[in-house]
Amino acid sequence: MKIKLYQDLYERYSHLALSYNTDRPIAIKGLETRLIRTFETIGGYGIFEKYLHRGLMWQRSGDTLNRITSFRGERVPSWSWMAYDGGIKYMDIPLGGAIWAEDKDMTSPFKLKNEDNPEDCGEKGLEAWVCDIVEPQSRRLIMDEPGRSFAQPLKCVIVGRSNQADGEDNQIHYAIIVSFVIRREGVEIYERVGVGFLERQHIVLGDRGAKAHIH
Numbered sequence: 001m002k003i004k005l006y007q008d009l010y011e012r013y014s015h016l017a018l019s020y021n022t023d024r025p026i027a028i029k030g031l032e033t034r035l036i037r038t039f040e041t042i043g044g045y046g047i048f049e050k051y052l053h054r055g056l057m058w059q060r061s062g063d064t065l066n067r068i069t070s071f072r073g074e075r076v077p078s079w080s081w082m083a084y085d086g087g088i089k090y091m092d093i094p095l096g097g098a099i100w101a102e103d104k105d106m107t108s109p110f111k112l113k114n115e116d117n118p119e120d121c122g123e124k125g126l127e128a129w130v131c132d133i134v135e136p137q138s139r140r141l142i143m144d145e146p147g148r149s150f151a152q153p154l155k156c157v158i159v160g161r162s163n164q165a166d167g168e169d170n171q172i173h174y175a176i177i178v179s180f181v182i183r184r185e186g187v188e189i190y191e192r193v194g195v196g197f198l199e200r201q202h203i204v205l206g207d208r209g210a211k212a213h214i215h
């Protein structure tokens with residue numbers, strides 16, 4: 001009930017026509033603060049630590065989203081729907097039907113929070129393993145901005161996987177689609193550009209190396 005409650009509230013809010021789209025994270029701050037207190041968790045930017053994985057699995061509800069370029073001095077991370085102008089909806093993942101990534105595979109941005117400001121997600125953002133994608137043009141990918149082109153191949157972060165499968169290769173993986181931005185101090189930094197339901201056969205796990213940062 002709590003998951004359905006916040007998803008419904010955020011979906012409706014995302015479709016509102018604000019006078020200034022830069023007010024997207026500000027106008028809902030009061031409601032978000034109350035939800036965080038009610039859920040007895042931490043969070044920010046439309047994401048709750050307690051429901052981290054499901055919260056990250058949002059998608060555009062229309063033809064496209066538009067990235068908001070500035071937010072009055074604050075940086076809204078790309079993994080938050082508040083960084084975009086346009087309506088969203090949450091992906092249809094059955095309740096109790098997913099095996100979510102563990103902390104060793106994907107580290108919440110709120111685990112790196114500033115104690116003086118619990119909503120500060122820190123400089124590293126979301127930490128996760130990044131995997132190559134087979135058939136990156138697949139219809140299984142739902143891009144936030146379908147008309148956007150990328151200089152390098154798209155990759156993915158596995159947020160979870162279905163607990164039902166006909167075989168290992170056909171098991172559905174719930175993923176964030178990411179694009180490389182820059183390498184800084186030996187760490188690869190990516191941004192979110194979409195989501196997808198990918199079968200195991202469309203993901204190249206390989207040698208993971210160090211975790212990347214999703215800003």
